[in-house]
Amino acid sequence: MSDHEYDVAIIGGGPAGATPAILLAQKGRRVVVxxxxxxxxxxxxxxxLPYSMGAFDRLGVREILRQKAMPKNGAEIATACGTRQVKFFFKDGFRLKHGDAFQMERAAFDQVLLDRAREVGAEVREGVHVERADLRSDGVTLHTNEGTVRARYVIDGSGRHSILGSQLGLRRPYAHLQKFSCFGHYEGVQRDEGIDGTLTRLVRGEGFWFWLIPLDAQRTSVGLVMEAATFRTRKLSPEAMLDAAIAACPLMRERMQHSTLLGKVQSAGDYSFRNERFTGDRWILTGDAAGFIDPIFSTGVFLAIHSGERAADAIDLVLSDATKQTRLFAAYEKNLGGIMDKYLRFVTAWYEPQFIEVFSTPAKRLQLAAAVNAVLAGHVGFSWGIWWRMELFYLVVRLQKKWPLCPRITERISLEV
Ligand SMILES: Cc1cc2nc3c(=O)[nH]c(=O)nc-3n(C[C@H](O)[C@H](O)[C@H](O)COP(=O)(O)OP(=O)(O)OC[C@H]3O[C@@H](n4cnc5c(N)ncnc54)[C@H](O)[C@@H]3O)c2cc1C
Incomplete structure (x- = not known):
């Protein structure tokens, strides 16, 4: 039984835990992960996403990530039937500060961040499972399989099962985003040459979509996201479902025809939710432990790192002056909640059939595509130029339901039986 005293105890060593661990340890705070x-x-x-690049500099990991990761310069969105394709490059995004990003296997990425946390002085204890937290006005006690840990503040970065969110009953699922996903790593997936080979490719059908993410010279991450209800009706294993969906889409069949699955197909479901609050007396939720919207725009790790930075900055100030907690935690709630609202709206629009019709009809004159591109890169600060263009984009998607302002896609592929 250990009874250590720390400034901050962090639950979880993923990006939402390692990020604040690095920043707080760099400030000389006593941190345990x-x-x-x-x-x-x-x-x-x-x-x-490109807008994590600034954070990678602050964390001191950009160079090591650059050596280990694939560059990512943008994305391609295509229809499953292969009739419509649109590529966008972050360098063309609306007044973007960061024009590129990384694609990287998460086991290696998360290891880089956690190693960095150790290097700058955080105590990292692996194999330690937090079972529950006693939250009191004078500090926090975490109960683990290896005894108790005491700290002045706690950051919960424990991922989608959110230890504190569950304990406090804060979880609210998004009823309209009940999805299921199956995914695996493959060798031999067809890839374009040069810069086009660095793009994340999204292939969209009726009520489902695929991702193809290049991980290194050989391996590609391939995943399918579909309605959870359709998956249940199909009564297939995740691997059989992924194979059946690939077989149903001409574009995916072509890209995957010479590929081999490495390891097993894995799956995840019931992942979209938001906790009612992200902070309370002596605690903050970061990353997925605060909420997760949907994988479509790859915002998960970006939000884990962004919230980890904001949480570390707030707690560092509160450790020096406890009277600032109410104001700084409220600002944290507002910032993270505002970003989640933005992405939720965007994700909800993506699942409208008209989204792809509008998105794949570039309107260069108004720079709508450039504004959408900027949001996809993680530009979440307020910018008037992006705001009005996004409002116009949503309006066109709404109007497209009634009137074909952009050419309709008539060849629709569905996984329903
Ligand atoms: C299908 C799918 C596809 C996705 N694709 C993308 C993508 O392309 N790009 C992207 O940015 N995001 C993507 N995401 C989201 C991404 O996976 C998450 O947003 C990201 O992992 C969040 O990081 P985190 O640190 O909050 O949580 P995690 O990465 O889940 O880390 C949480 C850590 O906490 C530990 N933990 C949990 N419980 C306890 C406990 N009780 N005690 C101690 N430790 C504990 C876990 O072991 C884990 O290591 C995807 C998600 C899904 C479901």
Whole structure:
């Protein structure tokens, strides 16, 4: 039984835990990270966003990531029937500060961040499972499989099962985003040459979509996202479902015809939710532990790192002056909640059939595509130029339901039986 005293205890060693661990340890705070698994461990979420680049500099990991990762310069969105394709490059995004990003296997990415946390002085304890937290006005006690840990503040970065969110009953699922996903790593997936080969490719059918993410010279991450209800009706294993969906789409069949599955197909479901609050007296939720919207725009790791940075900055100030907690935690709630609202609206629009019709009809004159591109890169600060263009984009998607302002896609592929 241990009874240590720390400034901050962090639950989880993923990006939402390692980011604040690095920043707080760099400030000289006494930090412990409690991670239930032994790293490296598998995680899905390999496509990163340009607006994490600034954070990678601050964390001191950009150079090591650059050596280990694939560059990512943008994305391609195509229809499953192969009749419509649109590529966009972050360098063309509306007044973007960061024009590129990384694609990287998460086991290696998360290991880089956790190693960095150790290097700058955080105590990292792997194989330690936090079972529950006693939250009191004078500090926090975490109960683990290895005894108790005491700290002045706690950051919960424990991922979608959110230890504190569950304990406090804060979880609210998004009823309209009940999805199921199956995914695996493959060798031999067809790839374009040059810069086009670095793009995340999204292939969209009726009520489902695929991702193809290049991980290195050989391996590609391939995943399918579909309605959870359709998956249940099909009564297939995740691997058989992924194979059946690939077989149903001409574009995917072509790209996957010479590919081989490496390891097993894995799956995830019931992942979209938001906790009612992200902070309370002496605690903050970061990353997926605060909420997760949907994998479509690869915002998960970006939000884990962004919230980890904001949480570390707030707690560092509160450690020096406890009277600032109410104001700084409220600002954290507002910032993270506002970003989640933005992406939720965008994700909800994506699942409208008209989204792809509008998105794949570039309107260069108004720079609508450039504004959408900027949001996809992680530009979440307020910019008037992006705001009005996004409002116009949503309006066109709404109007497109009634009037064909953009050419209709008539060849629709569905996974329903
Ligand atoms: C199908 C799918 C595809 C995705 N694709 C992308 C993508 O392309 N790009 C992207 O950016 N994001 C993607 N995501 C999202 C991404 O996976 C997450 O947003 C990201 O992993 C969040 O990081 P995190 O640190 O909050 O949580 P995690 O990465 O889940 O880390 C949480 C850590 O906490 C530990 N933990 C949990 N419980 C305890 C406990 N009780 N005690 C101690 N430790 C504990 C876990 O072992 C884990 O290591 C995808 C998600 C899904 C479901």
């Amino acid at each position: 409690l991670e239930r698994e032994k790293f490296p461990r598998f995680r899905i979420g390999e496509s990163l």
